[in-house]
Amino acid sequence: MAKSPAHKWAFKPGMRAGAYSWRSSSKAIERLKSASSEIRAVARVDPVTAAEGVIALAQRIWPAFEHIDTSSGALGNAVRRTLEELLPVLIDAPADEKTRAKWLEQLRQAIEDDGVDYLAPIADCYGQIATYPSLMNLHADRDLDMIEAAWSDHARFIHVPTATLTLSCLLEAGRHDELLALLERKKTRLWFDEKFGAEALLRQGREDEALARAEALLLDQRRQWGHVEIAQFCERILVGQGREEEAYRRFGLPSVSGNTYLAMWRNLVKRYPDLDARRILEDLIDTHGSKGKWFAAAKTARFLDIALECAAHYDAAPSTLIRAARALKLKEPSFAMEVALQAIRHLVEGRGYEPNPLDIDDAVEHLMFAAARLDETDQARQALQRIAGSALAPGMMADRLARNIAALSTGDGDS
Structure with missing residues (x-):
């Protein structure tokens, strides 16, 4: 039987090594958008080919973007959004074990070569991408000894590019005790890694321990990377336990995020549909301050009396x-x-x-x-x-x- 010809991806020529210069961030972001659209369109008719398109894009991100100025954070955020959007295409594709094994090797090499952790979303979900327990265990074991040695050396910082994918595979393979023991070797506690330990505890039914482990990072004097993500993890546990009001007060209100004040209000209203929308707005204003800046949110929400109070505030x-x-x-x-x-x-x-x-x-x-x-x-x-x-x-x-x-x-x- 003749092999069908490989799909010709339109995004590939624009994602060649060294394609972008120092000030090409906006151009690169547009390229990512078009690549994502192309891959998702193919996924509707040929999910396996679309998954291969995700891998081809991932392999090209660092070589293509290596020389771009990333100080604004815009490109990094765009890469993360793109990969998170495309991960379901890769995870859900109906591929056999041999095909998955090939994909994993390609992604592993791309992660090892990645200079700034552009591919962190892929490493986070590596165990899910593996799908098959045999592949999860294979990649969990490959660098396990090296990671244990690196994390046990508290005198030096040794970066292991494959540490996150290893943790992901341990988690998805159900090797929770090994995962927790490995994390205990680390000198520092960061959500990059701790999220796997907290999730492992949760999957073992140890909800209170998972909550305490995550909340300890929120109580750290230094504001942890992933602060919002940590709070949402804690919130999810309390909501699952039927403690919605406590979840709202302890984690929902303080950690709500959004590009605008209106988006913040809508975010909480969506997450807590049983709570009064007016109360949520008033609580947000009390919690986050800058009353005048909440005018547009109050107006759009049709709480015009609150909007007038906001309009009178000095920072409107x-x-x-x-x-x-x-x-x-x-x-x-x-x-x-x-x-x-x-x-x-x-x-x-x-x-x-x-x-x-x-x-x-x-x-x-x-x-x-x-x-x-x-x-x-x-x-x-x-x-x-x-x-x-x-x-x-x-x-x-x-x-x-x-x-x-x-x-x-x-x-x-x-x-």
Whole structure:
């Protein structure tokens, strides 16, 4: 039977050794996105070929990206996201033991050659990728003696590139006691390795010990790498034990993550659907502070009374408040009025990032539009005069507000 031709991957030419220079981080990130899309598209029709595509990509990451400046962390995060996205393709592919054995050797070599641990997500899941117990045990044993010797030498630091994949294989092979004994040889306790020990305890039903082992790292004076991941591990144990309120208070609230304050709130609401969403927002504000910065989250969540409290706080961003006043002056004119007034007050008091006098004009325009809808234009003018009268010192923003007030008094909208 003739062998089918090898799949021709479009991403390979762009992932050749030395393909990227010092300032090519953005280009490399785009290449990763296109490679991931290509592999996932193939996975829908040919999962084994797609898995081989994941391996081909992994083998090329370090040689291609070796000369890129990684100081911003953007490329490292992109590599991690890409590999985590593609790992299910590799783990779930219906490959026989011989094929898996070949894949594991290729990945092992790529991990050994990796200069900055780009392939850490693959090493973390190496035991799952192995699938077959015989392969798990083979790779668990291969460097075991060397790792024991390296970790027993507390006078020197000896890096073993295959240590993580070995721990992964010990865990998946069910060799929990050996895994825990190996970790005991280490001088330092870091989540890179300790997560395998904590998971081993959990799989043995030793939940309280697993919780204590992980939480000890959170209580360390130095903020551990993987702080959020550790907290989520502890949280998972407590939730599994039916201790949801304790999990929320001890680990959920302090460790919530997200690119925005709104994302943080949504993250917790999703994880704790039985808890009141308003309470979660109030708890987040109390726990993490910076009340003014929670304005957009409160507004989007439709807790407008909380949003107004946030708008009045000194660290609310005037530009954010002005955008909200513009967006809601038709549907929520009363709210828009209050928000616009707070934006003006902040600007006159010298707050905001790179404020522009034209910001005052915009805020006054939105204020008066909303006030007209409520038939409260006189009240709006009086509020502006109070803000102008309370200005601590003359300045560009106070002068601009005075011009707006004068224009409103003469009935001239152009300031």
